[in-house]
Amino acid sequence: AQSVTQLGSHVSVSEGALVLLRCNYSSSVPPYLFWYVQYPNQGLQLLLKYTSAATLVKGINGFEAEFKKSETSFHLTKPSAHMSDAAEYFCAVTSQGFQKLVFGTGTRLLVSP
Amino acid sequence: NAGVTQTPKFRVLKTGQSMTLLCAQDMNHEYMYWYRQDPGMGLRLIHYSVGEGTTAKGEVPDGYNVSRLKKQNFLLGLESAAPSQTSVYFCASRIDSHQPQHFGDGTRLSIL
Numbered sequence: 001a002q003s004v005t006q007l008g009s010h011v012s013v014s015e016g017a018l019v020l021l022r023c024n025y026s027s028s029v030p031p032y033l034f035w036y037v038q039y040p041n042q043g044l045q046l047l048l049k050y051t052s053a054a055t056l057v058k059g060i061n062g063f064e065a066e067f068k069k070s071e072t073s074f075h076l077t078k079p080s081a082h083m084s085d086a087a088e089y090f091c092a093v094t095s096q097g098f099q100k101l102v103f104g105t106g107t108r109l110l111v112s113p
Numbered sequence: 114n115a116g117v118t119q120t121p122k123f124r125v126l127k128t129g130q131s132m133t134l135l136c137a138q139d140m141n142h143e144y145m146y147w148y149r150q151d152p153g154m155g156l157r158l159i160h161y162s163v164g165e166g167t168t169a170k171g172e173v174p175d176g177y178n179v180s181r182l183k184k185q186n187f188l189l190g191l192e193s194a195a196p197s198q199t200s201v202y203f204c205a206s207r208i209d210s211h212q213p214q215h216f217g218d219g220t221r222l223s224i225l
Contacts (some may be wrong), residue, residue: 030203034213043117043203043216044156051211090155098210099144099163100171105155 006104019078022103023091134189136204140153146189149200
């Protein structure tokens with residue numbers, strides 16, 4: 001069965017520092033992968049998606065993620081953190097049969113001045 | 114364009130009461146989903162629908178029922194609310210199985 005592991009329930013960075021949020025997946029079929037962001041008291045918003053085209057995917061707000069099949073990873077990065085990036089981030093993979101998404105447990109990003 | 118709209122946004126129930134959460138989407142999406150979000154557990158799928166008139170169980174379906182009588186609406190029912198169902202409930206929809214899901218803003222439900 002498909003699954004997602006997000007390493008680190010909390011990640012703290014200083015403003016201007018590199019952001020790296022880790023996501024590893026398990027999938028028996030070529031996966032579609034997604035990163036979502038959730039701001040307080042809001043629903044999830046799509047940051048970016050990988051659907052078997054380019055392995056480096058650029059998303060909104062300066063985020064990008066690289067699909068690495070050999071490492072079964074899809075880590076999210078941003079070169080320079082901004083205070084407004086503080087939020088919870090979820091990685092997700094499509095289920096076998098593509099009917100559902102399987103979500104990780106989330107990583108809360110804290111950005112300090 | 115409203116996207117995915119959930120009503121109500123907040124609700125407090127007593128144990129044993131029933132209620133229905135409504136999700137409405139105006140994007141002509143085929144697929145609709147109900148999740149619950151609890152601290153440290155991410156999003157867990159309750160029920161989903163792949164088209165009008167269809168429903169299927171997700172990861173945590175017990176204590177919940179759903180209906181999709183109209184394509185644009187997906188209803189989540191709690192027949193006899195329990196404190197363990199205190200959570201934030203999210204509805205999502207997508208146009209087909211290869212596209213990302215669009216989420217509503219959530220319903221915060223407390224059961225005393």
